[in-house]
Amino acid sequence: MAVRGAPAIAVSAALCLAVDLTRKGSGKQFHGPDDAALYIQDQLKFLVTSRPTAVNLQDAASKLTQVTRAAAQASGATSSSVVSAYVEAAEEMVETDIASNKSIGRHGAEAVMEAIQLAGTGPSKARILTICNTGSLATAGYGTALGVIRALLARDCLDHAYFCETRPFNQGSRLTAYEMQHDRIPSTLICDSAAAALVASGRVDAVVVGADRVTANGDTANKIGTLMLATIAAHYRIPFFVAAPTTTLDPSLPDGSHIKIEERPGEEVTHWRGQPIAPASTNVWNPAFDVTPSSMITGVITDRGMIRREQRRIDVRAFMTSHGLLPAQENGHGGSRIVSPIPGFKALDADSVLTYLAAKPDLARLLGPQGSQSSWKAREVGDGNLNFVYIVExxxxxxxxxxxxxxxxxxxxxxxxxxxxxxxxxxxxETENQYCPAHTPTLYLYDPRMALIVMQYLALPHVILRLGLTEGHIYPRLADQVAQFLAHTLFHTSLIHLNSEQFREEQAHFLGNIELIRLTEQVIFTEPYFDASNNWHTTPHLDDSAKAFQTNPKFKAAISRLKALFMERGQALVQGDFHTGSLMVTEDTMYAIDAEFAFYGPMAFDVGKIIANLLLAFFASDGHESGGSTRQKQRAWLLQTIVDIWEKFERTFVDLWNTKGHGDLFPQALFGQNAPAGKTSLELVQQQFMRELLSDSLAMAGAVMIRRIIGIAHIQDFKLIDSDDARAVCEMRALTLGEDLLLSAKADIHSVVAAAESLRHA
Structure with a gap:
């Protein structure tokens, strides 16, 4: 703690190494530029380990490493030139940090006064509460949160500043108090425990604090006690701002649960100036930081402007991308983009997954009594495209x-x-289990640090529906089960059922699933329509068809309309991957098992996906007939199931609408009156809603069918057909129907299954 404050830690570490290098003779002790660069990089790595919570040090080390590598690779490089490049870059960080802090102060003063004016009841000058020390003694100069206070004072917009003593190390009473007096800032020191009483008294207009790390969703790590201030501010509805340079932003961590919190010695609490103030045997928990969730933060004030909270989330990654601090993601998979594992994460295998479960008594009991671990067995069964899946018995x-x-x-x-x-x-x-428990497996555990979930095992005779279909099986209750799942999950998460506040809160939670949403945009709505490296198809049989989708403007126009629908219409929580490969079935049961793609999107996406996959199974069935066997009975059942799914879904959805449609989208005040045609206004709205939903669902089905034949990630239905010629015939029929569905805006499920049957005989 000789140096504290995230920016100061970074600058001090950089300058200390510069002093060390200069004292050693400006590079004379190294055997060439590569030796000097390696030494500097090793020292920077060691320095980063000293303070793990503050990200500024890690950011500085990364930038200085890049400078050092570039200097070592330059033409005519020497060890001295490498050291000189490092020292120059380290010294430049001082000036950069001061300029950054002054910019934070300017943006922060504007944000604070805007917030006070919007409140309509605040004074003409601001009264600010802060914690810890965030001024010149915590940075290269001027400060972050204290820089905002200084900027307010310079504009004659500061009434008073209150600052917490910041126990147990007293950075407020020791350091901030000094800076306040030095700059003659009107201020008052308070005990940490007095903060709530101060705010309740009406003497605080806004809270402004610093930060040691801000994650991708805006969660912020700062000095212990910051979360307390955020909670108080939220309760009394006053703005809560975080002031931090862009070097403190860390988009590599998705949220605050992944921040490593530094813990300090217990003596800081039990002793004062070396003298004990608590019994020697007292247990102490002394975290140096806490994490404030983004939902409590009004905005993060940076040197590039403020990142505002929108729908309970602060999009740090989008802000950094828009300001050139992160490369914009391309349509491709990112190439050189690096995704670091979660700190503390360990990839499991079939052996270590047993050890993991054995250490969790509640889960271990589901496998067997104590001492039975030697009889447990695990196997990796993931046949999907995303994750690894282990069955443990x-x-x-x-x-x-x-x-x-x-x-x-x-x-x-x-x-x-x-x-x-x-x-x-x-x-x-969790959400699907709430609304449709009969068709959702039980979730037992979510472990964010290990990036895993543990859920109910659906033992034999449960099988993946796609596997059962390729083997020729029929599932008589499937249509009713699928319709129930779709109707209940889509209805209950929509604005037809929820009020706008509930809906937006749920919708906001899933906005963070951006990577998988973008993955879907890419593989369904983009790649099949240009010559993407991920595409493949049965060649040469489908060469002309694939080229047509990639060159014909009518396909690009049609898929662009669907892509806009997918990206812009957040109607309900869609499962996102609702197809025959994500359903576990028996003749009597059905469970939807894969929800990693879940997001708030168009209802038509889920409905269209299951229709598409049943149509693909229908067309593939001819390729699985051998030795005189026929699958005509299964084909008839598949087509009837498609019709039944839609009709039962529509009936169930409308029934729910009539009995539980109390949401804000179609309020009874507007739709309870009779229409001229004799029907109620609500009935007319329902008919139009379902007609548009069917039309969009069928277009989505067409896009999914096309993707599965000429894009990435083909399906077993076709891949298990050994003959290229036979497979191409089946795929061509499906591709033809997919094209028709994409372009024709059909709204009749019976005509679709009739067209499918007709194509088999064409």
């Missing part, structure tokens, strides 16, 4: 463990992917 039962590694399973390290995706699946499973 013991004498008492089984569990499914799904883990997200920092890449796309289908591609590997070449396609980085954030591990927070598993958290959205956990949330989706």
């Amino acid at each position: 013991g004498p008492e039962g089984g569990l499914v463990v799904k883990q997200a590694l920092p890449f796309l399973r289908l591609v590997g390290d070449d396609w980085p992917l954030g591990q927070q995706r598993i958290g959205f699946e956990a949330k989706a499973l």
Whole structure:
């Protein structure tokens, strides 16, 4: 704690190494430029380990490492030139930090006064509460949160500043008090525990604090006690601002749960100036920082402007991208983009997953009694494109463990992917279980640090629906089960059922699942329509068809309309991957098992996906007939199931609408009156709503069918057909119907199944 304050830690570390290098003779002790660069990089890595919570040090070390590498690779480089390049860059950081802090002060003063004026009841000058020390003694100069206070004073917009003593190290009473007096800022020191009483008295207009790390969603780590101030501010409805340079932003961490919190020695609490103030045997918990969730933060004030909270979330990544601090993501998978594993994360295998579960008594009991671990067995069964899935079985039962590694399973390290995706699946499973428990597996555990979920194991005779269909099976209750799941999950998460506040809060939670949403945009709505490297198809049989989709303007126009619908219309929580490969079935049961793609989108996406996959199974069935066997009975059932799914879904959805449609989208005050045609206004609205939903669902089905034949990630239905010629015939029929559905805006489910049957005989 000789140096504290995230910016000061970074600058001091950089300058200390510069002094060390200069004292050693400006590079004379090294054996060439590479030796000097390696020494500097090793020292920077060591310095980063000293203060793990503050991200500024890590950011500075990364930038200085790049400078050093570039200097070592320059023409005519010497060890002295490498050292000189490092020292110059380290010294430049001082000036950069001061300029950054003054910019934070300017933006912060504007944000604070704007917030006070919007409140309408505040004074003409601001009364600010802060914590810790965020001034010249915590930075290279001027300060972050204290810089905002200085800027307010310079504009004659500051009435008074209150600052907490900041126990147990007293940075407020020791350091901030000095800076306040030095600059003659009207101010008052308070005990940490007096903050609530001060705010309740009406003497605070805004809270402004510093930060040691701000994650991708805006969660912020700062000095212990900051969360307390945020909670108080939220209760009394006053603005709460975080002031931090852009070097403190860390988009590599999805949220605050992944920040490593530094813990300090217990003596800081039990002793004062070396003298004990508590019994020697007293247990102490002394975290140096806490994490404030973005939902409590009005905005993050940076040197580039303020990142405002929108719908309970602060989009740090989007802000950084728009200001050139992060590369914009391309349509491709990112190429050189690096996704770091969650700190403390360990990838499991079939052995270590047993050890993991054995350490959790509540889960272990589901597998077997104590001492039975030696009889447990695990196997990796993931046949999807995203995650690794383990089935673990013991004498008492089984569990499914799904883990997200920092890449796309289908591609590997070449396609980085954030591990927070598993958290959205956990949330989706909870929501689906709330509204349709009969068709949703039970979620037992979500472990964000290990990026995994543990859920109910659906043992045999449960099978993946796609596998059952390729083997020729029929599932008589499937239509009713699928219709129930779709109707209940889509209705209950929509504005037809929810009020706008509930809806927006739920919608906002899933906005963070951006990587998988973008993945869907890419593989369904973009790549099949240009010559993307991920595309493949049965060649040469489908060469002309694939080229037509990639060159004909009518396809590009049609898919662009659907892409806009997918991206812009957040109607309800859609499962996002609702197809025959994500349903576990028996003749009597059905469970939707994969929800990692869940987001608030158009209802038509889920409905269209299941229709598309049943149509694909229908067309593939001819390729699975052999030795005189026929699957005509299954084909007839598949087509009837498609019709039944839509009709039962429509009936159930409208019934729910009539009995539970109390949301803000179609209020009874507007739609309870009779229309001229004799029907109620609500009935007319319902008919139009369902007609448009069917039309959009069928267009979505067409896009999904096209993607599965000429894009990435083909399906077993076709891949299990051994003959290229036979497979191409089946795929061509499906592609033809997919094209028709994409372009024709059909709104009649019976005509679709009739067209499918007709294509088989064409």
